[in-house]
Amino acid sequence: MKIIKQTYQMNSQSLLFILVFAYFLAIVIAPLFTPHDPLQINMNERLLKPSEEHLFGTDHLGRDLFSRILTGGQVTVGTGLLVLIIVLLVGVPLGMVSGFIGGRFDRYFMRIIDSFMAFPDFIIAIVLSGILGPSMLNLIFAIVVAKWGSYARLVRSTVLSEKEKDYVLMAVVNGLSAFQIIRKHLLPHVMGNVLVLATLDFGKIILMIASLSYIGLGAQPPTPEWGAMLNESTPYVQSSPHLMIIPGIAIMCTVLISNLVGDVLRDRFDVKG
Template identity: 50%
Template sequence: MRRGTQALLVAAVALLVAMLAGPWLAPHDPLAVNLGDALAPASWSHLAGTDQLGRDVFSRVLTGGRTTVGIALAALLASIAVGVPVGLYAGYLGGRLDWGLMRVSDAFMSFPEYVVAIVLTGLMGPGFGNLVIAVMAVKWVAYTRLVRSVVIQEKTQDYYLVARVSGSSTTRTVHKHLLPHVVGPVLSLATLDIGKIVLLVASLSFLGLGVPQPSPEWGAMLNEGRTYFTQTSLLMLAPGLAIFLVVVLTSVAGDQLSTRYSIDPRLSESRA
């Protein structure tokens, strides 16, 4: 792996860890109300100023990162946990099972992701768990189709034919011979998806479908800051910059991984 790619991955991971550790890094209580300090400008005591309730914006951005990034990572892991096994067995077994699963995935792909997520969160209501379910429902399809395509390609390789001829069981063939070859492509897609899922989670929260108040969350902070943008632009700029950094770093790192793995999945054979 090139040094540039390694540096991007390290930077992306460090940023995500910083966001998840936000509550311990925050200099102030993100929920502490001080109306006498409302809409204060940036200063040494409040690096990004305060909001309409006198709460420290910088502390709320750090703490809100754990909510936004935490939901995004949980939804990503749930999507992988559903999509990878479905894609493995659909590609391996083929036949009617494969046909049926692909028709189900076609049904999910026929609707825009944001529309499906909005409808699901609207029906289930706001909350951490409901957001994870809504995002997973629109993201698992991509992993199913990616893994299925890799499995179908790998089934033409000599090592797979030898395994089948030697009497290898279905479970052993899937987990020992096929699963290692999907790790690289899934990792690259997951890295690209982190930024997209963060945007999706923030968008839902911006619409009022995210984590209920007063818990800080980047999308909700953007919505709250609209009213006071002309008075103190930092209310929107601070969470907006946090979203921008996460999306850019993870997207660039994912693009580098995609170049290495997704174009030729067999590059992951050395890890099998």
Template identity: 50%
Template structure:
């Protein structure tokens, strides 16, 4: 009965503290102007991707050789590329391709890393050693080079790029999650819950996983920009999106031979990549500061 009393006392305090932490995080994030700027840019880009069919002035894949490399005008606000396709329409539709590919890759990374990282940290012993040795082997290679090798072996295509990045990127998340589990599972509220007779799965889902949300959210936000860069880089090398799919990295590669006569073919896609990556970095930095419990003292 004493253990049950301890568990019942600690559990409400933990839940209340978690709620107050996230409430304080929202307040601190609202005060961070750079993070809000990043959030506004991201929301605008997401809206552009969703409403691309209504925003694009022309068909992004329609070829019009009579208008190739045309300057900006009423019909083509940003001009056309080497095949006479509307550059603005391809940039707008490229937003949809780049964001969707990065989001799907990030979802696969999280789905792989959370179970493996939690299993390694909570079970320990041979399970931990087996999983972490695989992580150590993968971390011994440069991530982008390893992804390039895997994507090259699988063949060109966005699906293969997502698979290659997922197989390489999950290891960093698994190490972070494992460290968080090792720390949280020794906390008093977890020990009290275990003393009450709660099953291991209940402890993991109700107490350990919620405490991993903050670092995983921050890491995922920062990595969205990195994934967009990686996907654009692989597409630039010809391993990602294939013609005529509008994708920022592929558009950079298509405009490379015309850099001197039509620099906008590379400048505009590069600006899109830079803006979106910067926005995710600003939001990620703001979330990292906002979700830091020590920041509660500044409110």
């Protein structure tokens, strides 16, 4: 019975990862096959219902909603991946260096992290985006500033617990440099936790991007970003509710997939959350 259960779990995980791969592959290549120009305005076809010619209908400017959803996936999801990569490149090395060196540097570094984590991520992102002005570049910078501290803190705590173990002490005795110890011994131990956190956090980053664009601090018209599309559709929610429902479903599916993958990875790496 236990073997059957394990086989079922492995098959379910494999199917999930295949679906995730297919989903992100579709986001990458689908805009190449859009039936219409996502930026083309046609006031004679504004607010059309879903039909064979316009699968998801058209928006208030007559633009094909299906084409804009496909193109918007690259903007929203692509921006989310870029933010996550930058956060990892900033947070993971700083956390490892702080945990390994310790001492005064670690104490000062932790005070900096505590100052960033004293406020909710979304509040920091809104404040920075509002100060810097509405643009995707400023949005990326704001979210990176809001998010890097949690990764640095996670990595630091893992390094602090691992560097006192015998295998690290033996590496020091054998004359390995700090860089070699971090790369060969400490980095493999932190990557599992970091990967789980990043996967679960990706959905939150997507929500932050869409939310900031919705309130006008992210993507600007006519960029087909999912959050911005929700903002543009607000005045037509009663007459054409599909204009808000479809981008909302796209955001929800992306966040759901991120959380499902995060749960699977958390079970695989046995991360206690």
